[in-house]
Amino acid sequence: MFKIKKNIKIFKKKIKKCKDIESINNIKLLYLSKNGYINKLKKKLKESPENLKPNLGKNFNFIKKYIIKKINFIQKKINKKKSLNINNNEIDIFLPSKNYFSIGNKHPITIILNKIEHFFEKIGFNFFYGPEIEKTNYNFKLLNIGKNHPSYNIKNTFWINKKLLLRTQTSPIQIRYMKNKKPPIKIITSGCVFRKDNDNTHTPMFHQVEGFWVDKKINFTHLKYIIKKFIYFLFKNKKKIKFIPAYFPFTEPSAEVNIKNTNNKWLEILGCGMIHPKILKNVNINYKKYSGFAFGMGIERLTMLKFNITDIKILYKNNIRILKQF
Numbered sequence: 116m117f118k119i120k121k122n123i124k125i126f127k128k129k130i131k132k133c134k135d136i137e138s139i140n141n142i143k144l145l146y147l148s149k150n151g152y153i154n155k156l157k158k159k160l161k162e163s164p165e166n167l168k169p170n171l172g173k174n175f176n177f178i179k180k181y182i183i184k185k186i187n188f189i190q191k192k193i194n195k196k197k198s199l200n201i202n203n204n205e206i207d208i209f210l211p212s213k214n215y216f217s218i219g220n221k222h223p224i225t226i227i228l229n230k231i232e233h234f235f236e237k238i239g240f241n242f243f244y245g246p247e248i249e250k251t252n253y254n255f256k257l258l259n260i261g262k263n264h265p266s267y268n269i270k271n272t273f274w275i276n277k278k279l280l281l282r283t284q285t286s287p288i289q290i291r292y293m294k295n296k297k298p299p300i301k302i303i304t305s306g307c308v309f310r311k312d313n314d315n316t317h318t319p320m321f322h323q324v325e326g327f328w329v330d331k332k333i334n335f336t337h338l339k340y341i342i343k344k345f346i347y348f349l350f351k352n353k354k355k356i357k358f359i360p361a362y363f364p365f366t367e368p369s370a371e372v373n374i375k376n377t378n379n380k381w382l383e384i385l386g387c388g389m390i391h392p393k394i395l396k397n398v399n400i401n402y403k404k405y406s407g408f409a410f411g412m413g414i415e416r417l418t419m420l421k422f423n424i425t426d427i428k429i430l431y432k433n434n435i436r437i438l439k440q441f
């Protein structure tokens with residue numbers, strides 16, 4: 116009555132043909148649903164004579180278990196195939212990613228640059244960027260840098276021809292931006308600069324951030340206030356800071372900002388000053404009416420200070436195990 120062999124044979128034939136979700140769902144309907152084979156068999160079992168029930172019950176259980184186990188097994192197989200895309204060429208974008216597809220992380224220089232830009236954006240500076248191949252005049256002459264300045268020397272700078280070079284600093288952005296603008300001017304810029312330098316703390320290419328603010332009555336206290344706030348923001352704890360008189364051809368007066376590091380050593384982290392009237396004149400801004408300050412800093416240096424890195428080269432080796440630490 117419960118012809119196990121025959122029924123299992125039919126079931127096996129059917130399940131063998133199951134290759135996709137649709138066919139496995141059909142089988143489930145046929146065998147496991149309310150009106151499916153198993154329930155029908157159960158009904159028959161209930162209606163059978165009492166004396167046959169123990170034996171038939173055993174057969175029923177065997178068939179039921181076999182069918183459920185097999186269906187589950189095939190279902191898993193189909194699901195797995197689907198996820199591996201063997202069956203079709205679709206990509207299942209909802210699958211969780213595997214660990215070995217890790218997407219990496221931000222480069223420490225990017226982390227610091229983002230922080231710097233975030234700070235200055237919040238206090239109202241606008242972004243403006245310029246080319247890495249710069250006009251010689253913008254890089255030197257219009258910034259009041261004379262031909263006897265060391266960076267003018269052929270040995271220290273990557274020249275393209277007499278009129279073009281790889282910019283040695285981001286300060287030419289001051290000229291580029293201000294030459295056809297009227298104050299108020301409040302700009303922050305960043306990018307690569309190039310010098311023929313190469314040792315533990317220098318690379319031929321590095322990054323700088325430059326900012327300048329020109330308006331009526333801008334003075335040194337504005338500069339000092341912003342730089343202090345910025346350093347406290349970047350280094351979190353209140354570092355000791357000092358402004359030391361310095362010389363830059365494009366600012367007057369000029370200063371270097373030093374911070375005290377954890378070993379109690381003073382380290383220079385940026386240059387700044389009041390924009391030289393000559394520069395304002397060069398870009399047709401009335402220096403009697405307007406004044407401004409400017410500052411420039413190396414991002415590698417700040418990154419090394421922030422993360423206690425002693426060899427600048429590790430920033431460029433792109434060793435993922437090192438970069439992942441930041």
Ligand code: DAH
Pocket residue numbers: 283284285286325326363365366385386387388409410411412
């Ligand atoms: N351009 C300078 C350098 O590369 C840095 C600098 C110093 C920028 C003073 C400034 C500044 O804007 O006011 O060494």
